[in-house]
Amino acid sequence: MMKRFWLHLPNKNDSLEITTTNNKLSLFESANEKVYTIDTGKYSLKNLIDNLVSKGLNAKIGEIKSPKNLKLIVLFLDNSFTNVSGSFINFIDGIESIDTGDRQEGNIIHI
Numbered sequence: 001m002m003k004r005f006w007l008h009l010p011n012k013n014d015s016l017e018i019t020t021t022n023n024k025l026s027l028f029e030s031a032n033e034k035v036y037t038i039d040t041g042k043y044s045l046k047n048l049i050d051n052l053v054s055k056g057l058n059a060k061i062g063e064i065k066s067p068k069n070l071k072l073i074v075l076f077l078d079n080s081f082t083n084v085s086g087s088f089i090n091f092i093d094g095i096e097s098i099d100t101g102d103r104q105e106g107n108i109i110h111i
Contacts, residue, residue, distance in 0.1 A: 001079035022091035
């Protein structure tokens with residue numbers, strides 16, 4: 001079983017600047033915490049996704065058609081993961097939602 005974490009994107013998602021103040025991503029699985037560090041620099045959304053994938057994360061761009069076309073980062077994690085946090089999550093304005101596949105696969109953009 002897989003859990004999907006839908007993460008907000010800042011309004012200006014065509015270019016995201018990752019610095020040492022917003023580059024930590026923590027994944028929580030029971031009592032264990034896995035911390036990822038995103039390389040600093042300016043990223044397009046596609047390049048940011050590529051960077052997350054290079055760290056071993058299963059990440060894609062998601063889109064919610066209703067009520068408006070809203071692009072999100074979607075992390076696909078094992079069902080045992082309970083939360084994501086860190087300075088990166090604060091920077092992108094948090095988690096939009098968590099589901100276990102309730103949203104149609106058509107909402108995931110494969111790039």
